[in-house]
Amino acid sequence: MATSPIIDINTLDVVIDEKAILNQVSFSLSAGEILGLVGPSGCGKTTLLNAIAGFLAPVTGEITIDGKPCFSTNTTVAPEHRHIGVIFQDYALFPHMSVAENIAYGISQYDKHSQQEKVKKLIAMLKLEGFESRYPHQLSGGQQQRVAIARALAPEPKLLLLDEPFSNIDARLRNELMIELRQLLKSLSMTAVFVTHNKDEVFTFADKIAVMHQGHILQFGHPVEVCKQPCSWQVADFLQLGSWLNATLYHDKLDTPLGLLSINNEFDRQDNQIALLIKPQHLKVMVDQHGESVIQHINITEQGYHYIVAPVSSKHDYQLSVYSEQVIQIGQQVQLSIIEHDYILFRRDNGMS
Amino acid sequence: MIEKLVGARFSVNTLLTFLLISLLTLALLMPVLVMFYQGAFAPFSLFSHLWQTVLPQYLSNTVWLGFNVVMLSLLFGGLSALFLHFLPIAGANYLRWLLLLPLAMPAYLIAYLYTDLFDYAGLIQRFLRATFDWQSPNDYWFFDLRTLGGASVIIALVLFPYVYMITRTALENLDPKLLQASQSLGVSPWRGIKRVILPLVRPALAVSASLVLMETLADFATVQYFAVNTLTTAIYDTWLGYSDLATANALASILLLLVFFVVVLEQKSRSKLNAQSQNIALAQTLFKPHKLMLWFATAFCWLLVIAGFLLPLALLLVMAWQYSDSQQLSLLMTIGGNSIYVAGIAATVALLLAIVFTFYRKFSLTTFRQFPLGLSSLGYAIPGTVLAMALLSTFGPIDFWINDIAAAFDLERPGLVLSGTIFAVVFAFVVRFMAIANGTINTGIDQIPDNLIKAAKSLGSGHFSILRRVYLPLLKPSLLVAWLLVFVEAMKELPAVLLLRPFNFETLSTYIYQLISDEQLEQGALGAILIVIFGLIPIIWLNRKQEV
Numbered sequence: 001m002a003t004s005p006i007i008d009i010n011t012l013d014v015v016i017d018e019k020a021i022l023n024q025v026s027f028s029l030s031a032g033e034i035l036g037l038v039g040p041s042g043c044g045k046t047t048l049l050n051a052i053a054g055f056l057a058p059v060t061g062e063i064t065i066d067g068k069p070c071f072s073t074n075t076t077v078a079p080e081h082r083h084i085g086v087i088f089q090d091y092a093l094f095p096h097m098s099v100a101e102n103i104a105y106g107i108s109q110y111d112k113h114s115q116q117e118k119v120k121k122l123i124a125m126l127k128l129e130g131f132e133s134r135y136p137h138q139l140s141g142g143q144q145q146r147v148a149i150a151r152a153l154a155p156e157p158k159l160l161l162l163d164e165p166f167s168n169i170d171a172r173l174r175n176e177l178m179i180e181l182r183q184l185l186k187s188l189s190m191t192a193v194f195v196t197h198n199k200d201e202v203f204t205f206a207d208k209i210a211v212m213h214q215g216h217i218l219q220f221g222h223p224v225e226v227c228k229q230p231c232s233w234q235v236a237d238f239l240q241l242g243s244w245l246n247a248t249l250y251h252d253k254l255d256t257p258l259g260l261l262s263i264n265n266e267f268d269r270q271d272n273q274i275a276l277l278i279k280p281q282h283l284k285v286m287v288d289q290h291g292e293s294v295i296q297h298i299n300i301t302e303q304g305y306h307y308i309v310a311p312v313s314s315k316h317d318y319q320l321s322v323y324s325e326q327v328i329q330i331g332q333q334v335q336l337s338i339i340e341h342d343y344i345l346f347r348r349d350n351g352m353s
Numbered sequence: 354m355i356e357k358l359v360g361a362r363f364s365v366n367t368l369l370t371f372l373l374i375s376l377l378t379l380a381l382l383m384p385v386l387v388m389f390y391q392g393a394f395a396p397f398s399l400f401s402h403l404w405q406t407v408l409p410q411y412l413s414n415t416v417w418l419g420f421n422v423v424m425l426s427l428l429f430g431g432l433s434a435l436f437l438h439f440l441p442i443a444g445a446n447y448l449r450w451l452l453l454l455p456l457a458m459p460a461y462l463i464a465y466l467y468t469d470l471f472d473y474a475g476l477i478q479r480f481l482r483a484t485f486d487w488q489s490p491n492d493y494w495f496f497d498l499r500t501l502g503g504a505s506v507i508i509a510l511v512l513f514p515y516v517y518m519i520t521r522t523a524l525e526n527l528d529p530k531l532l533q534a535s536q537s538l539g540v541s542p543w544r545g546i547k548r549v550i551l552p553l554v555r556p557a558l559a560v561s562a563s564l565v566l567m568e569t570l571a572d573f574a575t576v577q578y579f580a581v582n583t584l585t586t587a588i589y590d591t592w593l594g595y596s597d598l599a600t601a602n603a604l605a606s607i608l609l610l611l612v613f614f615v616v617v618l619e620q621k622s623r624s625k626l627n628a629q630s631q632n633i634a635l636a637q638t639l640f641k642p643h644k645l646m647l648w649f650a651t652a653f654c655w656l657l658v659i660a661g662f663l664l665p666l667a668l669l670l671v672m673a674w675q676y677s678d679s680q681q682l683s684l685l686m687t688i689g690g691n692s693i694y695v696a697g698i699a700a701t702v703a704l705l706l707a708i709v710f711t712f713y714r715k716f717s718l719t720t721f722r723q724f725p726l727g728l729s730s731l732g733y734a735i736p737g738t739v740l741a742m743a744l745l746s747t748f749g750p751i752d753f754w755i756n757d758i759a760a761a762f763d764l765e766r767p768g769l770v771l772s773g774t775i776f777a778v779v780f781a782f783v784v785r786f787m788a789i790a791n792g793t794i795n796t797g798i799d800q801i802p803d804n805l806i807k808a809a810k811s812l813g814s815g816h817f818s819i820l821r822r823v824y825l826p827l828l829k830p831s832l833l834v835a836w837l838l839v840f841v842e843a844m845k846e847l848p849a850v851l852l853l854r855p856f857n858f859e860t861l862s863t864y865i866y867q868l869i870s871d872e873q874l875e876q877g878a879l880g881a882i883l884i885v886i887f888g889l890i891p892i893i894w895l896n897r898k899q900e901v
Contacts, residue, residue: 053807053811054810055807055810078810078815079807079810079811080810080811080812080813080814080815081813082811083813084811085811086807086808086811088804088807088808089804090802090804092802092804092805092807092808093808094805094808094809094823094827095827096826096827105809105812105814105822106812106813106814109813151808151812152811152812154812155812155813161811
């Protein structure tokens with residue numbers, strides 16, 4: 001896509017109570033793209049959303065929305081002039097207004113007739129027919145969310161911000177709603193940024209993912225690429241891409257508790273203490289009375305048995321995930337082997353457990 | 354969390370608004386500052402003269418009265434709250450709100466009614482003399498109500514609901530599992546109350562005790578009626594009796610110092626009142642009280658309600674039944690109209706100012722945005738007599754000044770435009786009850802979720818549009834309640850009106866006070882009932898809020 005970005009953020013710093021919440025955050029998003037911001041609580045994702053909406057002011061950096069500078073060292077555009085739609089976690093529907101009045105709130109400058117037309121269109125689009133004159137407290141959580149979406153879409157914003165939009169939705173309905181909302185946004189070519197702490201929501205809902213940690217964006221990209229090639233162990237760890245194995249690097253050989261591996265990828269060899277990311281699909285498990293590992297825990301999943309495997313000897317320390325169709329008892333000794341693949345290696349650091 | 358908000362730029366506009374609002378706040382407090390200044394710089398000889406004559410007596414009466422009332426209120430209110438919370442009292446459902454009703458009864462009314470009842474010529478003593486064939490007061494002992502002790506009991510009877518209400522709320526907010534935990538550790542529930550519950554409700558007790566103390570220091574009519582000389586009666590007497598403004602000012606300043614001491618105390622205890630767990634305790638299952646104990650507790654609670662509300666109301670109703678006539682009714686209409694008129698103006702002014710102050714706090718980006726709200730709320734602690742003195746000593750000179758200017762321009766002298774009209778009365782009401790309007794609206798604003806405002810902004814609304822379309826519609830109930838509460842308090846206020854009212858201007862409260870002074874309340878029993886009924890309005894509202 002060669003179009004100019006809808007949102008462009010450049011080296012943004014936010015400080016609250018003398019604490020740096022956002023640190024040199026930059027990214028941009030093209031028209032129609034949906035970005036999922038993920039990260040552990042306190043990583044700054046909601047702050048970033050608030051900064052884009054204009055609810056708080058960064059210290060330095062630039063925010064440009066649809067080519068219009070909204071924040072820089074010498075401009076600050078108030079939230080009401082940014083043309084952004086926001087969907088709040090608690091929906092923040094006006095309790096003293098009916099569904100129709102809520103939806104019409106942001107288009108009060110239109111004449112009565114166009115307001116009614118617009119509301120009618122959105123009511124139909126979000127399947128809210130028959131609820132026009134109800135009040136928010138008379139609606140279910142899912143219906144409230146639809147009203148919030150309709151209200152945000154009414155002024156035809158350039159950008160939609162969603163703060164944990166699915167956290168108040170019943171787990172059983174959540175997936176269905178996500179797909180429905182994604183189809184709606186795609187049909188409108190709406191650009192959107194949403195915040196979540198649930199990685200599964202990103203994979204269902206987003207075109208791009210930004211993994212945040214302590215005020216930084218660690219990695220930004222297509223979800224498939226990020227999963228395939230995480231740029232740091234925090235990213236892999238947060239997205240739960242696999243389990244960790246400590247290893248030592250000697251020239252082109254990797255010494256792991258499960259045996260020697262040959263590596264051919266480029267790696268900075270200055271430091272030979274390595275953490276190897278092992279995805280479950282790259283492990284094979286076989287029952288072996290003299291195996292060096294032991295089954296510690298079994299989860300029963302729809303994909304078969306999920307085993308947590310630990311070393312027999314206290315010399316090593318690992319907890320590996322592996323799937324198998326085979327039934328194995330807890331406490332059974334097994335032999336693990338790593339299937340040859342493009343190994344994902346990180347330098348070991350003291351933040352790791 | 355203090356977020357750096359967008360648009361936090363210091364402009365001429367924000368400076369102007371700040372100055373305007375500061376001036377408004379200052380205008381409200383100015384009289385008190387002027388009075389305090391005059392009091393503080395009064396000739397030393399005045400103070401030493403006062404000290405050698407009446408001041409020690411006034412001070413000791415004031416302090417003892419305060420101490421007695423606080424102790425009795427803690428006893429009445431604290432015990433009834435504990436009993437009601439922990440014991441299966443008969444009629445607990447009714448007692449829960451009945452115990453609040455004495456707040457509606459002005460203390461001077463009870464004082465009059467009980468004196469009438471317990472006097473030498475009263476019903477009780479007449480009955481005793483007839484029954485036991487006693488001839489003179491020398492034949493028997495009977496307590497004298499018109500003493501410091503009597504005044505303490507009477508005032509405590511109408512103020513203890515403050516302690517009851519705040520303690521009850523604190524108890525209900527405690528986690529009932531605390532007592533269970535203490536029980537599981539081998540401590541009996543009764544000892545658990547002492548070791549766990551009382552320390553936890555101590556801040557609540559302290560806050561309510563300081564409220565009681567403040568109200569006691571402000572009381573005028575009861576002590577006046579009982580001829581117990583305290584600082585409030587002294588201020589009144591020196592001004593109206595001897596026209597000695599300087600001494601009255603000095604006494605008012607001393608009383609104000611006492612009040613500020615209490616306010617500081619209250620603020621300190623309030624800071625310890627932190628949010629506790631929200632469980633409603635069903636702690637009654639923990640106790641297996643002795644029958645006698647339960648009987649005593651039940652009688653104690655019911656007696657408080659009877660003595661503080663039901664009996665005086667019954668006496669008033671009997672009086673009204675016996676003495677009311679149509680002439681009285683028409684007089685009452687006029688006087689009631691006066692009351693409603695001044696209270697209505699005061700409530701409206703206070704409401705408008707409160708809207709300005711609370712929204713300034715909400716919207717302004719300056720560091721000082723809290724000040725107008727906080728400062729304008731201080732007036733609540735100022736006793737009516739002190740406030741009246743302050744207004745007299747500020748408005749009097751201004752009036753003279755206005756007249757001098759008018760004379761200099763060869764105009765007709767306008768007379769006492771400020772100090773001699775209902776302007777002064779309304780001003781006093783607004784200063785004294787501003788805090789109620791401020792508090793009510795501010796609580797209302799704080800209950801509106803921040804996200805609603807953010808949503809309105811994201812949909813393109815500016816400050817005034819948000820005010821009109823989101824805040825005011827959502828605040829409608831708070832605005833109504835704020836107006837009503839100020840209105841009712843203003844209807845009940847006595848000493849300030851007594852000192853500030855224009856010549857021949859009577860309100861319900863001054864009319865009833867006059868009748869009480871002349872020992873002929875019978876003539877105005879209906880008016881007294883009216884005041885009690887108005888007093889019930891905020892209590893019903895308060896109780897409803899507690900139940901939610």
